[in-house]
Amino acid sequence: MLWIDCPWCGARPETEYRYGGEAHIARPDPAATDDAGWADYLFMRTNPKGVHAERWMHREGCRRWFNVLRSTVNNEVLAVYPMGAPRPDVPGGEAEGG
């Protein structure tokens, strides 16, 4: 069971959240995006083995979305930061592949 700090409500168990997948995937301008670009946005994911920037939503609580940096190797949470904020630099944040 992962325990993740909701920026508002504090530490809550994984079961209270909805996992929202990779963070920082902006929706491209549809008019200026070709099919490959659209496929990229819809489906292609970095899926790194290492630090992953991802989104979570506190579904059972305050219902806020926020971002998390988490190691997909050992599930350690390295940072929690608001939607829209840039990905923080954390030590050991190198991902294998990606």
Add this chain to the structure above:
Amino acid sequence: MAEAPATPRSPLAGLAGALAGAQAGGVTLTERPARARLNLRLDPEDEEALAAAAAVLGAALPLAPNTAASAGDRTVLWLGPDEWLVTGPAAEADMLTGALAGRHHAITDVSAMYATLALSGANAREVLMKGCRLDLHPRAFAAGTCVQTALARAQVILHRSGNGQTYEITVRNSFSVYLATWLLDAMAEYRPA
């Protein structure tokens, strides 16, 4: 032509008998009567809106997460950074709407959306621990704490109210029979044979 009934029908009406039998032993369970309720949304940075709301409610909106404020028979529960649940006298909606006119806000009447159960007694915390993953120890969950969380398989608002002897569990109507049944089941071991 049909008149409106004097009292609203509780979604737990069918469990009245079972609840009546849950008034003794290490833990008791009671349904709270329905009250008027509002879901209030406003921007927590909007000082004027906060002040206007506080003026109507007689209490400042709690800004600290997981807390509640009360004034008289009115309570305001923090639900999110821009969301509160106000329980109090009816007709408040109009006053609030008036006070907040011109400010970005939303007031939604949710008076009929929930049932509230009160769990008290020496073993109340233990009963909750069977279904709630949060730390309910008084050091972490002082009197006055109010959280939205999961209890068993229902989403609830859990408020350690008053002097801390009672946990008020507010649950959406459709889940209320399930949750009350679950609680009665979890309480069984503390009830007199």
Add this chain to the structure above:
Amino acid sequence: MTKFSIFSLARNALSHHERWPEQWRSPAPKPAYEVVVIGAGGHGLATAYYLAARHGITDVAVLEKGWLGGGNTGRNTTVIRSNYLWDESAALYEHALKLWEGLAQELNYNLMFSQRGVLNLIHNVHDLQEATRRVNANHLNAVDAELLTTGQVKAFCPILNTAPTTRYPILGGTLQRRGGNARHDAVAWGYARAADARGVDIIQNCEVTGIDVEGGRVTGVQTTQGAIAARKVAIVVAGHSSVLAAMAGFRLPIESHPLQALVSEPLKPVLHCVIMSNGVHVYVSQSDKGELVIGAGLDPPNSYSQRGGLHTIEDQMGALVELIPIVSRVRMMRSWGGIVDVCPDASPVIGKTPVENLYINGGWGTGGFKSTPGSGWVLAHTIATGEPHPLNAPFALDRFTSGRLIDEHGAAAVAH
């Protein structure tokens, strides 16, 4: 390859089993191969085997970062069936199922392939509509399938609780009698032995750390045992697909998740088929050794940790004891996790990549064990001829660009 049989067992018993040869060699890598297959799971090994056995390409190395068969092949719940919804999937999985039916003899390795029947339970009207649709499609695709009533379900598997009073009553089921289980480890070992016998080098403890690409064409790989040149390279690494793709400079429509499974203590046989319920999220069978082998849905967050949370197991056991109340006092003996590579349409990716001569086979998610022979077969064809086999052509990467997805969520649902 020494032939395995009761006679060879008896003969070797006389020499105290001290003369058995290695089932496969542990060679040092050569500097170059015609084909390098990355990943010695069932799929990679089957690919190498069919390259050698069907296409005469024996200058093949299978590179494995750990021990062969130690990925998902060694940790899956071994459900085999072919009753998929869409034509493309049914064709691929049915091809695999046909291969399973003769595989033990072909490999001279007892894979304990057991066609005991796979029963998918129906719990609501929506399930029933889906099931009917799938069963009828299976018939027309010449895949065996039956739609059972609740009574027929009970007769086929008496330990199921079919009472109408349960929280999610069983309204019926679909049955594929040709479906079943196989002994997962044996599949890897059988393919490894047969591929090795045909000259394939299986190199364990050899992690690929880089993929060499020149002018858009693959030229070899970097490994923990040094550089290895290759004319063609195939990525067959299941949960690690994205990591390898990144080495070659592209991304995939794949995310890696923990998928857990568990076994009970060994019991005298009580369950004689495979039970799957997408409605309440659990599936179970009993191994030939006696453990109940139980699986469920995946843990949502991406992870390569090969572990998940107990809450997932708690939910799945709640569902299981509802379905089969007599196992309530049975005990969980071991639980574990794998890393499954999930595609958005719950169908795999098999074919070419943006890099020339670099092929990929991945994205099988929670259900690729059953396809092991078929998947190896079509990938070997693709590598040998440079063009996809008709069976895997629809599973190309470009379907994500064109939009022609093969959405098997209904058929794949929970897992397996």
Add this chain to the structure above:
Amino acid sequence: MNCRLESGGRIDRTQRLRFAFNGRRYRGFAGDTLASALIANGVHLTSRSFKYHRPRGILTAGAEEPSALVQLGEGARTEPNLRATQVELHDGLVAAGVNAWPSASCDLAAWTGRLAPLFPAGFYYKTFLWPASFWKAVYEPAIRRMAGLGRAPEEPDPDIYDRMNVHCDVLVVGGGPAGLGAALAAGETGARVLLVDEQPALGGALQGLRHRVDGMDGAEWAQAAAARLAAMPEVQVLTRTTLFGYYDHNTLAALERRTDHLGPDAPAHLTRQRLWTVKARRVVLATGAHERPLVFADNDRPGVMLASAAQRYVNHFAALPGRLPVLFTNNDDAYEVAHDIVAAGGKVLAVVDCRPEPAAPLAATLKEAGVALYTGAVIAATHGTRRVQAVTVAALGEDGGLGGGRWRIGCDSVLVSGGWNPAVHLFCQSAGRLTFEEARGIFLPGEATQALEVAGAAAGSFGLAACLADGAAAGARAAHAAGFGDGRAPPAPPSDAPEPGAIAPFWLAPGLKPVGHGKAKHMVDHQDDVTAADIRLAAREGFRSVEHVKRYTTVGMGTDQGKTANVNGLAILADALGKSVPEVGFTTYRPPYTPVTFGALAGRDRGALMDPVRRTAMHEWHEAAGAVFEPVGQWHRPWWYPRRGEDKHAAVARECRAVRAAVGVLDASTLGKIDIRGPDAATLLDRLYTNAFSTLKVGRVRYGLMCGDDGMVFDDGTTARLAEDHYLMTTTTGNAAHVLEWLEEWVQTEWPELRVWCTSVTEQWATLALAGPKARDVLAAVAPGLALDADSFPFMSVREGTVAGVGARVFRISFTGELSFEINVPWHHGRHVWEALMEAGAAHGITPYGTEAMHVLRAERGFIIVGQETDGTTTPQDLGMDWIVSKKKADFLGKRAWIREDNKRADRKQLVGILTDDPKVVLAEGAQLVDRPGRPPVPMIGHVTSSYMSPAVGRSIALALVKGGRARLGEAVHANQAKKFVRCTIAEPVFYDPEGGKRDG
């Protein structure tokens, strides 16, 4: 044979208990385990091993027991595979050894053992291949008959289980000297401490030892410590509780056995077992160490037992494991066992020590007491069948083989000690890394990756004084790290135990014949019958990874997970491969530490509580009216309301006719309702729906389709504009939560600039759909204040008013094609308004109708149901709903995807109607459509999504998705269902009132 000592031990001799084992009656005392009681009765043969059905006895005294497995109890409460060493005795207990028929002493399947030469590790992969057809018919059934150990019950479990979630500052696992020290030290700081131990009493190894702590008997000291802990308000102690899983983020899980030890006296209101999930700031693992057996020829006969287990049986249970034991060891500490036996009045025939010159301080004392000492020697053979009767002791030669001497010693038990394995299971589960210590041949906890400490024997401190000190230090450190105390360890109590003595790791004793030759078995895994020869065979066959060897031989894969077998096994493997032990490494440790009951994992989520049943405000009315309920997600919705003698078909037909002819009422409360407010509400809706909502006038309602950005339809519903900045959206029942999340996700993550709030009001409003030509009359009767004529209240508009005295919102929308009002009233009044409508409509024959009739009615009009006409691969265009796709809006979710290649295909599946040639035939939903019947494979062109007998049309109707279907109206196709073909014609998907004239009444 009575092997109970006259005095001593900690059993309660005042309470005699009767029990039955393998069909015979015995007596024991309160405080006994089943194993200790059997030993006291001289019973060693308990059960049979897995593969060769060899006789098996009691090897250990604890959780690590591999072989004394029993089927406990009978009937619905029987339980398979329990370790006799952990079963607490209660009066009337009944048990039998597993895997034996008819009995453990005379087991018919023992022939498998005689054929053992044919059954080496992995033999089944090499045979049963020919003839192929025999596998299914003969071989597999035969193999399956041999499978398994115990039996599952045949009846449902009468007991109940539950779950408890607890948080603490310091979790201490293990209540031995180290764990007690840790809990006391941490508890004194005021930290919240949880101490768990799997045994009935605290004290751990102290219970088996005679050492004194703080001037008291060790076990007494442990009781005193327990009393001190009990007095600390923030300390909780759970005995009979096994910490079985160490998961991520310091989340752990434990199983408490609450009533098992009470037997039939267990109070019915208590749950049998409880699953604890613990979230701990810091963890102290003080799980002790397991003694490891020595591997020698036929070391698995009943009567062979771990030395420390024997010591515990003597000291704690006052039961002698044998009258004539021989001790076999590679270390000094085991001499203490012989000493304790002698001190208790027992006898020890000999000590066999594989080391040339043991320096055990007790050696001399033992010699004086008449114990023969064989040094530089091993046990080379054991003799006897159902119990050891003799051993052959042989001198070790220079080369590691046998040297000159041979001594046959008649004996009835063999006590073995091969050193100690720290219990690192939980540490490894936590993802900590192990290191290997050559000198003692042990794996030790190395670097931790979670917030934990390891103390005592688990950390390799085998001396009592060190354990006490270690524990206190770890407890203080852990508390400090959690924010309590200064981190300094309180002084540890003094003890009289000697420092641990010397040990020489020793992995495999040579036998009289080379390992694997002859009949003798060097057993490594006592449960699964894995021998040293098997491990060597695996290595020889190319299985070099320890993980391969595990899977090929099944070493460590039994119910004990190799607690006594694994380290010996991998050392033997290392030797076979010419590698060092750490080079070979160990297999992955996984939860659970010991097996966990399924029922306990399921907890309270059983039966009706397995998942909530969601109920509407009118649920009880529906129940009283005899409704049959349809499960839709978690909701239970009235499906139809059968009257006496009616079947489903008749009831649904009647309900449909009532709506078409007069008036019906449906409980539609389960539809999702979302209140959307703010100046940008219109913008948000324009982006989410395929059509425009900014152009919707206040007071009006519009139907919308919602697509993902992949262009596929995922929800639909009507949305009303209640004010300029206020909309009320409805969603499908199943998607209500999902759609709210969808809105919130876009607002919070992609378009945070939008000023809009979305609030679920699904359960604020009960929704009653009143439909039929008489709907207006009925509503008028209860809502006199509302102007209901078509001009004042046009189709697709909303009004506020009073219905049956209750403030309501009324929507004029129609899912049936009839004149229809959807009345929203506060949930609390839903039942009242429903009854008022029933009363007001009685004159018109108002009929409650369920979801099935609703489905028929909407299908007659060709209205889709998302999830039925769509399957995640369907676009609005496929549904023939291009009319609802805005051509003006620059962008909205889904739009971009439709210009992809696949969406231009002419053969996309499109929604059409299907009419069977025979109007009485109702197709199955899910029937497949083909152009021409034939023998499979037959290409499919589509499938039936909805299909009903339509009372209004007077025939069967169906909707289907058909490749290029819109262009094929009127063409013949064939539906395949249950392997038959039914001829049909493709038609328009609207079967009734195509002009829509009826919606105004």
